[in-house]
Structure formats: structure tokens, C-alpha cells
Amino acid sequence: METSTEGEPGTPHNTVVPAGSRHGAPRAAELSPPAPEPTPPDAGRTTVPTQTAVGQGATTGGGDAGPVAAGGVDGPEGGGADVREAAAGRAVVPPGSLSPSRAGDFMQCPLLYRFRVIDRLPEKPSEAATRGTLVHAVLERLFDAPAVERTAPRAKALVPGQWQRLREARPELVELFADDTDGERLARWLAEAERLVERWFTLEDPTRLEPAERELFVEAELDSGLTLRGIIDRVDVAPTGEVRIVDYKTGKAPRPEYAEGALFQMKFYALVVWRLKKVLPRRLQLVYLGSGDVLTYDPVLADLERVERKLLALWEAIRVATETGDWRPRPTKLCGWCDHQAHCPEFGGTPPPYPLPVRAAESGTAAQGRMGPD
DSSP, X not given: OOOOSSSSTTSOSEEEEOTTOOOOOOOGGGOOOOOOOOOOGGGOOOOOOOOEEEETTOOSOOSOOSOEETTEEOSTTOOGGGGGGGGGOOOOOOOOEEOHHHHXXXXXXXXHHIIIIISOOOOOOOHHHHHHHHHHHHHHHHTTSOGGGOOHHHXXXXXXXXXXXXXXXXXXXXXXXXXXXXXXXXXXXXXXHHHHHHHHTTTOOGGGOOOSEEEEEEEEEOTTSOEEEEEEEEEEEOTTOOEEEEEEESSOXXXXXXXXXXXXXXXXXXXXXXXXXXXXXXXEEEEETTTTEEEEEOOOHHHHHHHHHHHHHHHHHHHHHHHHTOOOOOOOGGGGGOTTGGXXXXXXXXXXXXXXXXXXXXXXXXXXXXXXXX
């Protein structure tokens, strides 16, 4: 069994393994359960996986588990892939579920949440986000091969085929390189994807990993009626029942003061797994391919209870905003990357007509978007 030099009992609860270090956490076959730092939104990605659904009334098995959005999965709440279908003439309905990406949107800027979830305004594809999607697809598909064949050259060789598959699934991506007549920019872009894939091999050893799940769609309904959902990049399960949740990031690791924000997504996933299976994940692991770092966190039940309280408060704020139509912009450094400046009052724009019925706002409602990640 591969052993870890960090994150074991008696060592720091929250640890970063620096670039060049092979992350030696337990291999997946050795791990079935007993039952934001300001960065461009391009750090997310849109996946087109064959997913496994786990949720109330769902069983583990193949098949598509619903539409996927940049940095997460979003069904009725909209965003990401659903944003691109805004003009399809579908009826507008109030948000019905929450994913890590949409929770992050509301905390970043309530008006951005409205644009993505209520209005479903279209967003242009970006090179960085699409590269993230491509790298995730390659790392998922690599585990189709026998352990001994999971090498860096084989992984890099998967890049062209997965890029072709991605273009077929999302024809709008042809816009990314429409003006690249000589193909040089595309070649550089693909080469960077290959470098990110290759760097992964310095952080984890896929020959010693047998994931229990890859691109796992999870969904759970809380006692309050709030539905939480998302896609977990990888789940490793030990024979002892210990569960590790792993997420790949193609960007760089955050500075220490922003680590808690980065872990919000992972605690969200841990909460869903706990609610579904009554299993407390042993470890949450973020693999940053952009900088070659691994951030790990070993949660305790109190962590997940705090996250649940935060999400319930967040959902109440979203409910009030939905009913009153009061979606306030929250200017930050990220505004420079926003696709919706033409509709944002902070940039002299006007939001589209609000498509849902509204009621008068109650006095004493909480400020929007001010709930930083735990």
C-alpha cells in the first residue's frame, strides 16, 4: 500500500504537497463505503462525461446524469451547458437545486447567478475552460486502460482524440480557433493540455490507483427540501471503507489565505456523500496541475454541518432574491472577465426584463452574496 507523508493522524489537518512531490495517498483499490481566491472564471470547465448517478432513487450505473455546467453540474438551476440553450424557448422556472459552481456564483455576485440561472444568458467558450474540460476527459479515460499501461505517453496520446470528441459534443467550440488559419495557436493550446496531463504523473501514480468512480454525478435532498448536486472527478475507496474525494484543477493552487475558499467545493461534495451514504469521507484532495500542488483536507462531521448551515442560509437568500427580483451586483476583480457587462448596471448596462413574478421585499433581509466559503 502506498503511504502518505502528509495528512495522516497527528499531522496538519490541511496540507499542501508542493510541486515535484509524488502524492502518496492510499491507492483507490486500498481505500466501498460501509453503507475564492480571485481567479478568472476560466478556471472552471465543462465536462461531457459518461456519468454514474448516485442520489435519492438513483443507483450506481452508467448513463447520462443530466446537463453539466462549467465547474460543476447544473440541472434545473441552469448555468453552463444550460446557458447555451437559453434561446430554446423553455419555460422559466425558479431555481430548484444548488451545485458548488452556482453557490459560488451567488457568493461572488448575486446578479451573475441571476444571469446564469434565471435569464440563462449565453456565454462564449474560452480557451482556458475548454482546456480544463479536455484535460479532465483525458484523465478520466486513462483509467480505461490496464494499470500497467497508464503512462504519460499514453495519456498525452489521448489528447487529440478527446479534443475531437469534445468538438463533436460542443460544435460552438469551433469558434475558439476560427481565426487560427495556420493552426499555430491550436497547436500551442494542445501542447499546454499535454503538459498539464504530463504534470499529473509527478503528483499521482495512476498505476497504483483503481478509482471506485469517475465523473460521478451525485444528488441529495436535505431535510429542508433543498437539492444539492454535483459531479465528483474521482472517488477512491479503500477495503477498510475509507473514502477519498479527488478533484482536478488545471489552474494554480491558491495562496494559503484562500485555501478555505478552494475547499468549499470539496466540503460540498463531502456533505452530499455523507447525506447519501452516511459516510464521512476520510480525505478531500485537490490536485492543481497548473502549479503541481496537491491540497488535502481531512474533514470532521462538524465541518459538514457548518457547510450545510451555510448552504441553507445561502438558499434562503436565493429564495428571497428570486421572489423579489432583487439581484444586486457585487463588483470585484472578476468583473473584468464577465461576459455580461452589457447587462450589468455597474458597467452602465440594463438587465433583461425579469421573467418571474415578484413580491415586495421584506425589511431586514440579509445582504446578498456576502457569505464567504467556510
